[in-house]
Amino acid sequence: MVTIREVAAAAGVSIATVSRALADPDKVAAGTRDRVLSAIDTLGYTPNRAASGLRAGRTNTIGLLVPDLTNPYFSGVARGVTAQATDEGVSVFVTESREDPAAEVEILRGLVRQTDGVVLCSPRAVHDDRGVIGPRPLVLINNELPGAQSISVDDRHGIREALRHLYALGHRRIGYVGGPSGSWSDRRRRAALAAHAPELAGVQIVDLGEHEATVQGGDSAAGEVIAAEVTAVIAFNDIVAVGLIRRLHRMGVRVPHELSVVGFDNTFLADLVTPALTTVHGDLETLGRRATDLLLGVLPGRPVRAAVPHLLPARLVVRDSTAPLRARLPAGYGSGS
Amino acid sequence: MVTIREVAAAAGVSIATVSRALADPDKVAAGTRDRVLSAIDTLGYTPNRAASGLRAGRTNTIGLLVPDLTNPYFSGVARGVTAQATDEGVSVFVTESREDPAAEVEILRGLVRQTDGVVLCSPRAVHDDRGVIGPRPLVLINNELPGAQSISVDDRHGIREALRHLYALGHRRIGYVGGPSGSWSDRRRRAALAAHAPELAGVQIVDLGEHEATVQGGDSAAGEVIAAEVTAVIAFNDIVAVGLIRRLHRMGVRVPHELSVVGFDNTFLADLVTPALTTVHGDLETLGRRATDLLLGVLPGRPVRAAVPHLLPARLVVRDSTAPLRARLPAGYGSGS
DNA sequence: CTCCCAAATGTAAACGTTCGCATCAGCGGT
DNA sequence: ACCGCTGATGCGAACGTTTACATTTGGGAG
Numbered sequence: 001m002v003t004i005r006e007v008a009a010a011a012g013v014s015i016a017t018v019s020r021a022l023a024d025p026d027k028v029a030a031g032t033r034d035r036v037l038s039a040i041d042t043l044g045y046t047p048n049r050a051a052s053g054l055r056a057g058r059t060n061t062i063g064l065l066v067p068d069l070t071n072p073y074f075s076g077v078a079r080g081v082t083a084q085a086t087d088e089g090v091s092v093f094v095t096e097s098r099e100d101p102a103a104e105v106e107i108l109r110g111l112v113r114q115t116d117g118v119v120l121c122s123p124r125a126v127h128d129d130r131g132v133i134g135p136r137p138l139v140l141i142n143n144e145l146p147g148a149q150s151i152s153v154d155d156r157h158g159i160r161e162a163l164r165h166l167y168a169l170g171h172r173r174i175g176y177v178g179g180p181s182g183s184w185s186d187r188r189r190r191a192a193l194a195a196h197a198p199e200l201a202g203v204q205i206v207d208l209g210e211h212e213a214t215v216q217g218g219d220s221a222a223g224e225v226i227a228a229e230v231t232a233v234i235a236f237n238d239i240v241a242v243g244l245i246r247r248l249h250r251m252g253v254r255v256p257h258e259l260s261v262v263g264f265d266n267t268f269l270a271d272l273v274t275p276a277l278t279t280v281h282g283d284l285e286t287l288g289r290r291a292t293d294l295l296l297g298v299l300p301g302r303p304v305r306a307a308v309p310h311l312l313p314a315r316l317v318v319r320d321s322t323a324p325l326r327a328r329l330p331a332g333y334g335s336g337s
Numbered sequence: 338m339v340t341i342r343e344v345a346a347a348a349g350v351s352i353a354t355v356s357r358a359l360a361d362p363d364k365v366a367a368g369t370r371d372r373v374l375s376a377i378d379t380l381g382y383t384p385n386r387a388a389s390g391l392r393a394g395r396t397n398t399i400g401l402l403v404p405d406l407t408n409p410y411f412s413g414v415a416r417g418v419t420a421q422a423t424d425e426g427v428s429v430f431v432t433e434s435r436e437d438p439a440a441e442v443e444i445l446r447g448l449v450r451q452t453d454g455v456v457l458c459s460p461r462a463v464h465d466d467r468g469v470i471g472p473r474p475l476v477l478i479n480n481e482l483p484g485a486q487s488i489s490v491d492d493r494h495g496i497r498e499a500l501r502h503l504y505a506l507g508h509r510r511i512g513y514v515g516g517p518s519g520s521w522s523d524r525r526r527r528a529a530l531a532a533h534a535p536e537l538a539g540v541q542i543v544d545l546g547e548h549e550a551t552v553q554g555g556d557s558a559a560g561e562v563i564a565a566e567v568t569a570v571i572a573f574n575d576i577v578a579v580g581l582i583r584r585l586h587r588m589g590v591r592v593p594h595e596l597s598v599v600g601f602d603n604t605f606l607a608d609l610v611t612p613a614l615t616t617v618h619g620d621l622e623t624l625g626r627r628a629t630d631l632l633l634g635v636l637p638g639r640p641v642r643a644a645v646p647h648l649l650p651a652r653l654v655v656r657d658s659t660a661p662l663r664a665r666l667p668a669g670y671g672s673g674s
Numbered sequence: 675c676t677c678c679c680a681a682a683t684g685t686a687a688a689c690g691t692t693c694g695c696a697t698c699a700g701c702g703g704t
Numbered sequence: 705a706c707c708g709c710t711g712a713t714g715c716g717a718a719c720g721t722t723t724a725c726a727t728t729t730g731g732g733a734g
Contacts, residue, residue, distance in 0.1 A: 364681090365683080366683090391690065
């Protein structure tokens with residue numbers, strides 16, 4: 001491995017000059033700079049990041065912690081974070097808590113020591129997290145904590161659009177199939193429902209409980225959904241919506257003919273299942289990128305960056321899982337489309 | 338940030354002893370060790386990895402490069418790699434080439450400098466890669482290169498099972514909807530088809546071209562599939578299978594009644610689409626874990642580990658996208674199940 | 675009682691950078 | 705011709721470890 005010393009020798013300058021030529025190009029004379037750069041080029045020199053981090057007290061590495069890497073939602077975010085970080089010359093330690101709050105705290109503890117800051121996505125144990133993180137830079141996705149930056153998609157607007165869409169289709173009694181208890185996003189969406197339903201005359205929101213953010217969670221909601229006699233539901237996310245639809249299908253309830261279902265997140269799944277999901281879209285890659293911007297922005301020794309929005313736009317994508325309200329048929333069979 | 342010096346002072350020993358108490362516990366007297374450890378505990382000391390890496394010439398970090406983080410196949414692998422590495426006290430830089438061979442080389446170059454070794458999954462530019470990697474430890478998933486370790490799922494056996502399954506259902510003229518040109522896995526599966534088809538009397542394999550490993554790739558194969566007059570196909574992977582089925586469905590061809598489809602990888606998608614996919618399962622998390630084992634095994638200064646298998650078992654998961662051969666109906670309508 | 679060896683611990687150098695400070699050359703103003 | 709200032713560069717310390725080597729101590733063998 002070629003070091004700064006060899007470069008300095010080759011260019012006939014001191015190592016300090018080489019360092020400067022890289023970090024602060026206009027602190028060295030043009031001629032010298034060229035000599036240094038060409039030496040770097042021929043020798044194929046790359047700075048040792050451990051060494052520079054050691055001296056500078058900075059690692060140029062950030063951490064990302066998500067609950068579940070294989071969940072398309074989080075892998076979208078992970079893509080955004082890694083892409084933006086790479087663009088900024090920063091590396092990312094990616095980790096996964098597997099939805100386990102204890103593991104989350106533990107992993108976070110380890111992550112904090114070896115990075116300049118952490119992007120924490122959809123944390124399950126935030127309150128403990130604060131103690132762990134201490135004064136370190138922290139950016140939260142889908143949660144809020146005093147003293148930390150936050151960013152999320154504008155669910156509130158998504159909910160509003162979903163409501164209006166269902167309203168326009170004639171639905172009045174609308175269910176909400178909730179996410180995991182303790183989920184900040186879930187609380188936020190419930191609040192949005194409560195806030196926006198009154199805008200639409202005659203609309204009634206029915207709480208259909210809290211469910212795991214998995215296919216099984218959707219499965220388990222089917223009974224409640226039927227019992228509630230709603231004509232449409234909004235699900236916590238696409239996965240739950242898919243699980244619900246699948247179970248309903250097996251029970252002989254046709255979507256969208258007998259029940260309209262709206263998902264959340266617009267994961268690629270939404271366009272692959274039958275029926276394709278009407279769902280609230282948020283740009284996950286951008287979410288990850290902006291979170292990274294936010295984090296890098298508060299890192300010492302980094303250029304200050306323009307204000308970053310803390311709320312990203314959401315919009316409803318209409319597909320085949322929602323349909324106009326029809327008179328219910330007695331035997332529980334849809335009438336076809 | 339508390340350093341080894343403060344710990345040494347608190348325990349009344351030299352920093353060397355602290356270092357030893359951590360790295361080589363039985364090199365220090367039991368009493369001393371306890372004093373050191375409790376000092377570490379009360380002060381909340383964690384070694385600075387940049388410093389230790391600098392001195393020891395090792396980063397305790399590995400790199401992972403995948404073509405597409407949002408692809409469930411790769412996120413499964415990423416989960417395995419990060420999990421195993423975490424268990425071994427190693428951090429992982431996760432990166433993504435977005436299927437771009439040029440980016441792959443570039444990212445790999447960067448990765449190599451700041452890690453002890455790299456896990457490279459389904460590379461698109463392997464030959465160039467070798468030059469980039471130089472003498473660095475490298476483990477390949479789904480590819481082979483002289484001088485590098487390799488690991489993959491036993492596609493060959495998966496193909497064999499898929500063929501037998503279709504054969505047992507009565508299919509004789511079987512199509513293969515191939516993956517991207519240049520894909521090592523694709524070549525391998527073609528070879529396996531050629532090798533195993535002759536074992537089954539009367540079976541004929543029809544090559545249905547190379548396609549992108551995306552939903553669109555499956556879409557675009559539909560025409561060829563119909564023209565080929567096959568009664569069953571094996572697709573490069575689940576995504577392609579899903580795209581194909583969706584397009585066929587729109588064209589009025591019913592799966593599995595008129596055409597049986599076998600996917601590959603058994604991603605969670607397989608169980609969510611309609612019909613649920615019959616597909617070849619390989620354990621992706623284990624694949625990632627073993628790849629990491631392999632990499633850590635060749636890293637200097639790490640305990641030698643037991644032999645790691647380079648081929649992981651595959652098995653066929655039968656669901657609803659395959660069915661017994663039936664006489665074709667003239668108008669292109671299935672007969673229902 | 676002496677000597678030697680092993681075990682335990684300490685000392686200090688080294689890893690490859692960055693950065694404050696010192697040095698030096700050249701130049702313009704007086 | 706001299707002074708001082710500025711811009712370019714070099715020097716050397718420091719970052720927090722690990723580790724080769726030196727030192728100390730205690731105990732057992734002769």
